[in-house]
Amino acid sequence: MAVEGLTARAASRAMLDPLRLAVGEVDAIAAVTLRWFDDEDWSGADPALVERAGFMLGVIARSAAFAASKIDVTRSS
DSSP, X not given: OXXXXXXXXXXXXXXXXXXXXXXXXXXXXXHHHHHHHHHXXXXXXXXXXXXXXXXXXXXXXXXXXXXXXXXXXXXXX
């Protein structure tokens, strides 16, 4: 029974690997995009649109980081 449980746990972790990789990619893309966004000169652009775009990039980055932390907790338990 313990071997079956171990096998199921290993299979469960293996199933999480593609999800962890995908979330990591989104996190990396969000971080790079947010950095690019922050470094750009947005003078002359509509301030409301710039604010919204920056907010959305921040939400994506935070969500990806949060998801990654939850996947890591699941993998380690």
